Amino acid sequence: MTLALQPVADPSAPLARRNPVAKLAAAMLFSLPLIATLDPLTPAIALVIELALVPLFGVRFATLARRAWPVLVASLGLLVTMVLFSANRTGTLLLDLGPFDVTTGVLYSTLGLILRLFAVVVPGVLVFATTDPTDLADALVQNAKAPARFALGALAAFRLIPLLGSEWQMLTLARRARGIDAGRNPVTALRLFVATAFALLVGALRRGGRLAVAMDARGFDSGVPRTYARKQVFRRADVALLVGAIVLSSFALGISIAAGVFRPIIG
Structure with missing residues (x-):
């Protein structure tokens, strides 16, 4: 069993070339609104957007599936947990498992959590699949x-x-x-x-x-100013990536609000 941490994407892809810090920040900005609501529509829209952007990162869908398979296992565990311990037993009864009633309310809540799990994980997978760890460390220090x-x-x-x-x-x-x-x-x-x-x-x-x-x-914590072999530049395209992440996440959240399915996690 081995785990490769080197980038597996086409380095010439438009979004794969972006600054590592910009990609990491964009993933965080895009994922944050997803944890603000419990409805399944917002993460579903976000997941569709993410899958549409996969080719721009130069990542094959087969590669993405291989890297994200632990999320599928986690989602199955989440499904079992929600069926057994969900507090929301409202809605139409679909299956009677003795003390555990599977209702439409249980499935609605479970679907929202599973879609949110995938929608939050996929941006992180794309970032680390397209970023060299050394470039990320350099960008964290420089930018x-x-x-x-x-x-x-x-x-x-x-x-x-x-x-x-x-x-x-x-x-x-x-x-x-x-x-x-x-x-x-x-x-x-x-x-x-x-x-x-x-x-x-x-x-x-x-x-x-x-x-x-x-x-x-070897003096890694000497406090002496360091020089860098590879300069990490934050360009206008990186700023555009951050703005795009905010716009797309706001779009997904706005659709759920307009559809009347927005369920804030607080309140």
Whole structure:
């Protein structure tokens, strides 16, 4: 199991060329209104807009699906949770599961949450699928004026994430070589999963500590002004991307208000 963090998009695509900070800020500005309402129409419109913009990021839909598959698993878990524990049992009864009544109100609330989950996640997937981690760290320091210690630490963390998958596989194979295998016993499988996860966490903490000491020893936190090999420029097109994100998110929110389905999360 490996995880690639390098950009997988066409670098010549119009939106893939934009400044990393601009893309990150645009994703946040576009996603914020989605958490202001509980109706399913707003995230549905936002999701349609996002899918229409995917080609402009130079990302293939198959690549987007491969990167977003954990969201599908999370949505299934959300569906089960809402069916079992939703407080909104209003509407027409569709299915009687004993103590759990599946009504139109339950499905309406569940649909809104699942669509909102996808609509919030997809912009983040597009940003990180089209952005080199080093360019993002440089842009955070140069354009967003983030502390260099934070940006470089985040870059180091991104670079180390693929190692977690490799180490998980190595720990699993090492345990199997010593005859430790769960077989078909789900209880033993869960116990081995927890033990492997704990071992992986311990190894990650040790590596993080060594990396922090090494970075300090090399002067990454010396306070001396730094120079940059790659200049990150914030252009007019990046400003236009931010304005476009605000306009499109306002459009999605305005449609739900005009349709009379707007349900504010507060109030």
